[in-house]
Amino acid sequence: MRPDNEALIIIDVQNDFCPGGALAVPGGDEIIPDINALSEDFSAVILTQDWHPANHRSFASQHSGKAPFETVEMPYGTQVLWPDHCVQGSQGARFHPGLNTNRADLIIRKGFRREIDSYSAFFENDRLTPTGLEGYLKTRGIDTLVLVGLATDFCVNYSAVDAARLGFAVTVREDLCRGIDMDGSLSAARRAMTQAGVRMI
């Protein structure tokens, strides 16, 4: 068992990010058995859940003439447009049925405001609006995080970089993550995480 100051954060292991889902990450479901096994070692397990209203502004369907994976400028910066995914209450937003959610102490939902996306478990995409996870972890005395899940180059990357910036010691288990990899986003994410002081193993 790991000490009480360490938490496992399982990012977005939801149907829509697994094969057959609306924004499927290649091999997204392969990592689930080992994530389940790893979660048995931690006294603190936190899940994140991408959780969008049906008219979320990160959806290409909300921008006339735009296709998924194109970008738009939002007030907070450039936003990639996605296929509709992880709509609140939908089957696609549910955790993959293979994921053992029983060990989770907290489920943090993100991306629930129409006007702003939230890749990170800590801040929305303006990098300013907090989700509350920092306070939860710090008030529990947790200072060390292990991150796993989907997708390496978006939600895992943003969460890991923010966590490092907030002073947590962060390890990303790359073998327990899978990426989308659009236009070199995976190598850019690896660089960003390394530069932020995230340990990648």
Ligand code: VGL
């Ligand atoms: C994610 C794109 C859009 C992720 C979430 O979980 O990495 N990516 N929403």
Ligand code: ZN
């Ligand atoms: Zn999303």
